[in-house]
Amino acid sequence: MTTVVATPETKAGKAPKAQASxxxxxxxxxxxxxxxxxxxxxxxxxxxxxLQALYLSLFRYxxxxxxxxEFIGLGNYITALSDSLFWQDLLNTLIIMVxxxxxxxxxxxxxxMVMHRIIFARGIMRTSILIPYGIITVVSAFAWQxxxxxxxxxVNGWLPFVADDFNWFGGHWSAMFAIMASEIWKTTPFMSLxxxxxxxxxxxxxxxxxxxxxxxWWQRLWKVILPNMRAAIMVAVLFRALDAFRIFDNIFVMTKxxxxxxxxxxxxxxxxxxxxxxxxxxxxxxxxxxxxxxxAFGIVKLFKVDLAQARGxx
Amino acid sequence: MKRNSGxxxxxxxxxxxxxxxxxVVWILSLSFKPVAETSAGSPQFLPETWTIQNYKDILxxxxxxRALLNSFGISLIATLLSVIFATLAAYAIARLDxxxxxxxxxxxxxxxxxPVVALVGPLFDLWRTxxxxxxxxxxxxxxxxxxxxxxxxxxxxxFREIPWELEQAAQVDGASPWQAFRKVIVPLAAxxxxxxxxxxxxxxxxxxxLAISLTSTTASRTVPAQLSYFVGPDPFNPPFxxxxxxxxxxxxxxxxIVLLFQRKIVAGLTSGAVKG
Numbered sequence: 336m337t338t339v340v341a342t343p344e345t346k347a348g349k350a351p352k353a354q355a356s357x358x359x360x361x362x363x364x365x366x367x368x369x370x371x372x373x374x375x376x377x378x379x380x381x382x383x384x385x386l387q388a389l390y391l392s393l394f395r396y397x398x399x400x401x402x403x404x405e406f407i408g409l410g411n412y413i414t415a416l417s418d419s420l421f422w423q424d425l426l427n428t429l430i431i432m433v434x435x436x437x438x439x440x441x442x443x444x445x446x447x448m449v450m451h452r453i454i455f456a457r458g459i460m461r462t463s464i465l466i467p468y469g470i471i472t473v474v475s476a477f478a479w480q481x482x483x484x485x486x487x488x489x490v491n492g493w494l495p496f497v498a499d500d501f502n503w504f505g506g507h508w509s510a511m512f513a514i515m516a517s518e519i520w521k522t523t524p525f526m527s528l529x530x531x532x533x534x535x536x537x538x539x540x541x542x543x544x545x546x547x548x549x550x551x552w553w554q555r556l557w558k559v560i561l562p563n564m565r566a567a568i569m570v571a572v573l574f575r576a577l578d579a580f581r582i583f584d585n586i587f588v589m590t591k592x593x594x595x596x597x598x599x600x601x602x603x604x605x606x607x608x609x610x611x612x613x614x615x616x617x618x619x620x621x622x623x624x625x626x627x628x629x630x631a632f633g634i635v636k637l638f639k640v641d642l643a644q645a646r647g648x649x
Numbered sequence: 650m651k652r653n654s655g656x657x658x659x660x661x662x663x664x665x666x667x668x669x670x671x672x673v674v675w676i677l678s679l680s681f682k683p684v685a686e687t688s689a690g691s692p693q694f695l696p697e698t699w700t701i702q703n704y705k706d707i708l709x710x711x712x713x714x715r716a717l718l719n720s721f722g723i724s725l726i727a728t729l730l731s732v733i734f735a736t737l738a739a740y741a742i743a744r745l746d747x748x749x750x751x752x753x754x755x756x757x758x759x760x761x762x763x764p765v766v767a768l769v770g771p772l773f774d775l776w777r778t779x780x781x782x783x784x785x786x787x788x789x790x791x792x793x794x795x796x797x798x799x800x801x802x803x804x805x806x807x808f809r810e811i812p813w814e815l816e817q818a819a820q821v822d823g824a825s826p827w828q829a830f831r832k833v834i835v836p837l838a839a840x841x842x843x844x845x846x847x848x849x850x851x852x853x854x855x856x857x858x859l860a861i862s863l864t865s866t867t868a869s870r871t872v873p874a875q876l877s878y879f880v881g882p883d884p885f886n887p888p889f890x891x892x893x894x895x896x897x898x899x900x901x902x903x904x905x906i907v908l909l910f911q912r913k914i915v916a917g918l919t920s921g922a923v924k925g
Contacts, residue, residue: 359746365826366747373738373797374753377760380794384771391771398774446668449661460662461911463669468918469903470673471855473873474896478672481679486690487889489675499692520672525918532919577762584857588877600766600858607770608862620767627764 385624392618398611411618420602421619425626428598430511432579435518436572442519443526443571450527451534464524472521476588479517480504510594517585522578526571533567534560573634580630599623673900679893680704687889703894713895715867716875720899723785723871724853727792732846734793735800736838740830742801743808744816757798765795769862776863783865791859796849803848803917807841808834844917847910854903872899 392411396404415421450460467475482488483503491499503509537560545555561568583600590596592605603623607616675694679687680703682696691697707713742750772791773782781787811834819829860874867875876895907914 361826362745363747366741366745367749369737369741369745370747370749370753373734373801374756376734376790377756377794377797380772380791381760381763381768384768384775387771387775388767391774442668445661446665449658449665453658453662456662458911460665461915462907463666465907465911465914466673466904467669469851469907470900471857471873471876471896471903473857473876474676474900475672477876477892477896478676481889481893482672482675484889487679487687487692489692489694492692520668524669528915528918581764581766583766584873587857587861600764603766604769604858604862607773613770613774616770620764620770623764624767627762631762 385620388617388620388624390617391613392621394614396612396614396617398613404614407614411615412622415615415618415622420597421599421622423595424597424599424602427511427596428580428582428600431515431518431582431598432576435515435522435579436576438515438519439523439526439575440568440572443523444530446523446527447530447534450531464527466524467521468524468528470521472517472584473588475517475521476585479513479520480589483513483516504590504594507594507596510590510596514582514585514589514596517589518579518582522575526575529567529571529574530564533564533571536567537563569634573631576634577627577631580627599626676893676896676900679890680897682890682893684888684890703890704898707891707894707898712867713872713875713879713898716870716872717899719785719867719869720854720871720873723788723792723869724850726785727789727796727853728846728849730789731793731796731800731849732842735797735804735845736842738797739801739804739808740834740838743805743811744813744834745826753801757801760795761798763795765858769858772859773862782863783869785869787863788856788859788869788871791863792853792856795856796852799852800845800849803845804838804841807844808838811837840913841917844910844913847906847914848917850906851903 393406393408394404395407395410446464450457450464453460483490485491485500485502485504488503490503491497491501501509503513541559541563542555545559550558581600582598583604586592586596586598586601587604592598592601597605599619600623603616603619606612606619610616678695681699681701682691683698683700683702686697738753741747742753768791776782776787781790815833815837816829819833820826824832855873856871857873857877860871861877864870864874870878872895876892876899879892879895
């Protein structure tokens with residue numbers, strides 16, 4: 336730990352300009368000392384292994400036959416990108432991401448509206464909303480797997496348009512539906528809390544004024560409420576989209592990737608942990624990392640455009 | 650928007666309660682069904698015969714109680730350490746002027762978005778070399794790394810609300826920046842720190858990808874990983890009601906924390922979102 340603290344200290348000594356007061360130097364130095372342990376901890380488990388993955392991805396390297404490790408350049412990437420399974424899994428991941436985030440946005444907004452306007456039982460409401468948020472994803476996956484299960488589930492009995500002997504986990508789309516149900520159930524509350532925070536910042540006066548001017552409920556929603564909570568919506572979408580893109584737990588528990596329900600994360604995991612293909616697994620890790628980067632960049636880019644538009648309108 | 654309690658609100662209220670609690674009630678109901686009933690197939694919602702035998706069985710299952718111990722130990726240690734480091738960093742970000750502040754926040758943001766699965770391979774390899782594979786520290790270290798961003802954000806949002814003047818007053822009275830931090834800010838910041846700790850604990854308690862990849866036995870396997878491997882004596886006929894019972898047991902701490910601290914958790918979850 337001493338070396339960790341010492342490095343920024345020496346940097347801090349050089350950094351301030353000649354005019355900087357002792358106080359400013361001291362503050363700069365203290366600041367770096369205080370953030371150093373957190374930064375080192377965050378990087379040690381991410382930056383180093385990521386560089387390691389970049390290196391290993393250039394080898395044919397299977398843990399069980401470690402002696403036969405062989406440099407193959409971009410071979411792993413070419414194999415991965417020309418395999419239809421890679422694209423199928425990426426498509427699944429994107430479908431899950433788009434559908435869950437869209438559904439959660441609508442339901443989450445409805446929940447936020449109710450929570451914003453309700454005047455009774457706010458504690459009960461908050462508590463219930465936080466239970467799906469706090470519950471372990473694996474438990475949520477089990478609850479929904481059992482609910483959809485053929486012999487022990489209540490879903491078939493409760494849904495009038497589904498045959499009692501319908502096997503949800505026997506087909507691609509129905510299995511995807513079950514996975515998404517669990518994902519949406521667990522994360523909608525989080526979405527609704529973020530949207531509620533945005534909703535409470537919409538000015539009541541503006542809504543009142545719109546009402547006096549004769550705007551209908553629908554117009555007030557689209558012209559006043561939504562534009563004014565754009566920032567909250569964007570934060571919610573960014574976080575949930577990246578989170579949904581990394582979906583793993585629900586699939587692992589509910590289908591183990593059967594019926595073509597595998598996600599990109601699951602594929603990466605399977606290569607490394609089940610097949611010990613460290614070379615190929617590392618290549619997939621790098622690809623996954625790049626995809627998340629592109630996705631985050633894309634959403635942030637989209638945000639900026641939207642924010643600029645919002646400013647233009649206001 | 651007028652606040653009211655009209656019929657629409659009542660329907661919305663009921664809908665939210667059903668949405669949030671139905672799956673919980675379902676898993677609770679399953680946990681009271683005898684194993685024989687679920688093995689034979691029991692699609693009805695409530696048990697035909699009620700039993701608490703599952704609870705006796707699951708608490709007598711050494712692997713499960715060991716996993717509970719691992720989960721509590723690993724989550725609590727990771728939470729404690731993560732919150733300590735995050736508090737230091739967030740204080741610096743919220744209060745001090747230093748070079749590299751933006752860089753720290755960018756790193757935190759990048760790590761919050763990091764695909765954890767991408768680390769599984771390299772960490773698996775690295776942990777085996779340095780003998781951290783299948784140990785408590787082997788999970789505690791990455792849990793700290795991945796909870797630090799959330800904790801730093803939540804805490805710096807809280808810290809910004811604390812009045813600057815008090816700290817300056819202490820410094821005018823002759824306190825060093827460190828003393829001002831320890832004697833003035835820490836007591837004011839305690840509620841925020843506590844909230845960050847709850848959110849961190851939830852993350853560690855929930856984490857699954859690393860828990861199954863970096864462990865191989867019950868020496869360090871946490872509850873989510875143990876649950877996913879729990880097949881019972883007959884692999885072709887998984888004991889649904891026993892799994893449901895285990896699920897209920899691990900959900901109890903979550904429900905207790907939520908009941909006690911719901912206000913703080915909501916404040917913590919939304920603190921960064923509005924201003925950010």
